[in-house]
Amino acid sequence: MAAPRDAEIHKDVQNYYGNVLKTSANLQTNACVTAATLVPKYIRETLKNVHEDVTSRYYGCGLVVPERLENCQVLDLGCGSGRDCYMLSQLVGKKGHVTGIDMTKAQVEVAKTYLEYHMEKFGFQAPNVTFIQGCIEKLTEAGVQKESYDIVVSNCVINLVPDKQQVLQEVYGALKYGGELYFSDVYASLEVPEDIKSHKVLWGECLGGALYWKDLAIIAQKIGFSLPRLVTANIITVQNKELESVIGDCRFVSATFRLFKLPKTEPAKRCQVVYKGGITGHEKELIFDANFTFKEGEAVEVDEETAAVLKNSRFGQDFLFTPVGATLLAMRGRSELETKDIIRDPFKLAEESDKVKSKHAPDGTGGCCGKKQSCCGKKQS
Incomplete structure (x- = not known):
């Protein structure tokens, strides 16, 4: 049973994304969005096919699209209005399937409304997308079958759930052996102090619920995942002076990691x-x-x-x-x-990436948010 504070967080999140926000234009922050010019062409083409009513209600902070999706069974945590699901459904093809789960009823209803439209648009005879309402830390309770997915994706959502270990535990159970969790999220440079955790604005900005980055590897391996593999990372800065004073010495980074559920086989060799x-x-x-x-x-x-x-x-x-x-x-x-110097620290990678970007272009992308964004707009779990 969720603690009283956890239940309050869930309630606040559902209200904000179910009632307060009607479209992404209603966001009160600088939503983190991957620059269109940096998105691979084959992904841009799939996004063009998604209905504008779905994309206008998208609160994600970029794109989470792993490679080799053909014929895969994919689960999207915190799918929101379904933009990523409809994009991924084109990439998995007719023989693949995408399931989106979100705890906000209003968002799920929008996603379902355009199911027939998208299947016709994609030329599919039968739907290869399913939407369910539920919490991402309670996948089994929501009807997600054990060992039924090749890939689970998540776009800046896990930080909004109080119990991160429970989310990863549920994902581990849902994945087939050899499966992958490919996800973007926000991480802290240290254990987040209580005054940050209890700050409603900072929680809504993806910062209050951020996990200390070193804890990801500890939790992942405790559950059974392989070591987290760092893909991209970017430093997040806060421009608001009042919020800066609350944050103090704690720094934040958006990062994309891959976690694999490997079968219990003989150890591989170099x-x-x-x-x-x-x-x-x-x-x-x-x-x-x-x-x-x-x-x-x-x-x-x-x-x-x-x-x-x-x-x-x-x-x-x-x-x-x-x-x-x-x-x-x-x-x-x-x-x-x-x-070879193996990089596992997202702050180290973000700093190195910033040095490279500063030599070439003012804007960057990667991880969960764009370079030097103050916060995340996001889909909700």
């Missing part, structure tokens, strides 16, 4: 992998995370953890694997992998 190419939108190059980019036909040495993820997930068919023997390592001396 090896060389060669990307075969051909994944839609990533035919020549697959930027897997902040540490590994795979170009078609090029051999890349990967650690045991990365080898296990690639072999045992939906990406296994896209790579050739060659064991790296001790003799080969001895001949080469210290391997490139051994000298």
Whole structure:
């Protein structure tokens, strides 16, 4: 049973996104949105097919679109009015399926209203999208079946739920072995102080409920996930002086992580992998995370953890694997992998990204929010 404070948070969130906001124009903050020019063409094309009434009620903070979606079963946490679901439904195709779950009744009703419109628009004979009302920390209670999804996505929603571990536990149960949670969220540089947690505005701005970034790995591994793989990150700054005084020394970052539910098999060994190419939108190059980019036909040495993820997930068919023997390592001396600085800290990645961006363009994207945004507009769970 939810604690009184948790129940109050749920009530406030439902009221704001069900009654206060009618369209994204009603947001009282700078909503974080991925710049259209930086969105891959194949995704932009799918978004053009989504009805304007759905997109106008979208409060997400960017795009969360993992690779190789064809024929996959996908679950969208906090789907809101369904924009991402309808976008993803085109990418999974007729043989795939997308389920959206949201706790706000008004949002789910909007999403359902345009189901027939989108199926006709996409040329699908039967719907490949389902919307259900429920809480993301109670997936089983909402009717989500165990081990039924290849991918779970979440767009800046988990930070709004008080019990993050329960959300991840439910997601772990819903995923098939080899499945992935691909999600953007807001993280703090330290354990968030109580005065920030109890501040309604900061909670609504995605900051009050932010998880200390180091706790993500602890919670994930406790549940059974592999180590979180950092994809992108951006620093969040607050322009409001009053809110700045409340935040104090606590810093915030928006970041995208991937978590994999791997089968209990023999430990993978370090090896060389060669990307075969051909994944839609990533035919020549697959930027897997902040540490590994795979170009078609090029051999890349990967650690045991990365080898296990690639072999045992939906990406296994896209790579050739060659064991790296001790003799080969001895001949080469210290391997490139051994000298590679693996980045797991989103604040470190965000700072490095800012340095690169400042040399090329004033605006950036990635993670959950754009560069130096003060807050997040978002879909709700």
